[in-house]
Amino acid sequence: MRVVLHLFLQSSRISRKRAFLTIASIAWGTVSILLLLSFGEGLKRQFSKNRNSTGGNIAVMWPSETTKSWKGMPPGRPIRLTLDDVDYVRERMPELRSVLGEVVSWRTNLAYGPKTVNGRVLGTQAVYGETRRHYAVAGGRFFNDGDEAEKRRVVFLGDELAKDIFGKEDPVGRTLLLNNSPFTVIGVMVHKRQMGVYGGPDENHAVIPSTTFKALFGRDRLNVLVIETWQPEEMAGALKRLNEILGSKHGYDPTDDRALATWNIVKTSQINRNVALGLQIFLGIIGVLTLVIGGVGVANIMFAVVKERTREIGVKMALGARTSWITGPFVLEGLVYTLVGGAAGMLIALLLVTPLGYLPIEKNAVLEFLGRPTLSPAIGFVTAAVLGLIGTLAGYFPARRAAAIDPAATLRYE
């Protein structure tokens, strides 16, 4: 190895320009692979963030009509759930992370001073704030169990709705009239890019405690029942059990998956995740191909060097160089070019991507979808592995050709 190193240092003194060009091509390839992968990573994270903005491992159910006969009753019966069913399920399925019901009043009159708008008002439980990602802008809060127990007249506003009513004014603490009943605004939702929407975007509704809703509107019939599991893989079993519990209570076949029309967001997110992953793999392949082109460049130059140094190699063989002393410097040279180029490329990519992390993507429809390009350790690892492989191969094949040189043939002729 010492001999190889010595020979390598001796030969690398020459052709700095060529070395520079080769290193630059590898750096370029590395930058491309890193940018593409970081773009993919940003997209994936944004996908996941947007998906999570509706909720984590949740499933949404709309009470509908039975499609199977059950205990002598014909299909086509409507299923009705009320706020009581929320407690009923919560008691019987303690394994769930949360259970909540939503009661809705569409086109409700919302008035503040001279300003009047028609909006959607949702009655639900305090746990909704966390489960459905209704985080409050600083200075406000979502309503809590106390508000619910006391049937307090408090309202939490979606950010778009708040803007419609209050404009630039801070709504928190103001009094809003819901169907002429005064409510105190206790919070405004932090803006989010929502991918899974049902009923309407969260930014456009007003949320109040279900107890208050029942008192005000005189209704407790659920529009929607939402359950949340701790882990995504628990969802299928949870839905089965839920139908058994509610099926026996409300008299429908537990295998009738139409009685409660169900949107299993966990399943949808899995698909989204796979799409994002597929996209990232695709981008990665493009990046790897770019890098391979750089590697071919290195190999090409190394082949040229071998050809150019044929006589030199023959002389070294005549002087007693072993095969590995002939091949070693070439392999090392290929590796050094690749690794130096790779390191330079990584640095450049880092310098390019880091400022992108501070890009203001909020409120920009395209960027909110694309997300910010992000470099992760995994990306670095993949790139380093690809670089190492390409570097080794780019040196190996030319070295093999060098080793095949017949010293007698190269020294025989002038």
Place this chain on the structure above:
Amino acid sequence: MAKDVTPAPAADGAIIRMEGIRKVYDTGTVRVEALKGIDLVVRKGEFVAIVGPSGSGKSTLMNLIGCLDTPTDGAYFLAGERVAGLTRDQLADVRNRRVGFVFQSFNLLPQITSLENVEMPLLFGGVPPKKRRERAAEMLAKVGLADRMDHKPTELSGGQMQRVAIARAMAMSPDILLADEPTGNLDSTSGGDIMSVFADLWRQGSTLLVITHDAGLARRASRVVEIQDGRIVGGSGVGGPAAIEFSAPHP
């Protein structure tokens, strides 16, 4: 002599013992028999000149002697060691320790200094860096280039380059120095210089085998072997401790 004999005893002083050596180049379409049965013995301390017209097989013979190539047929003992069935790396080691090469076209490595050129075989021979440097400097001083150690080959004259090549060839104290037309690319003055260097080496006890067209150089040899058409056809000037041995019929 019979082929496939038992290894020749090194004690007889034969540095080179070739028995019935044949070399056939077969390119698929053309089959050239470059050597047609060579028996040759070179003993320690001899200065043998091989002469013959071009195409006679001189260079092929030198490649075989130098272990750069292997014979198609026949037995070859270098310093008593049978050179057959050795791996590439073993052959490389044999070349490194036993043989020193001097070429017509010098074949110095152009990017490195004279000193580094001379160090090269020492590097392959596993000599540690400090000793390597000392030995290389000593060899260059011996050929009168003590003041050219840090010069690159392109900064030297032809005669100087060939002297560097000789220093390089002798660095590992080989059993034999092989030179292929060492004065072929030199003017007569430089050629004369090189001849003197060879003569000095011989006087100091080295074994030399030189292929040459140069009558002046051949005259200095202790023995001349003439090759023609792949066969040894004659010899004269028997010198040194041993007589010429060849089995080829005299014309």
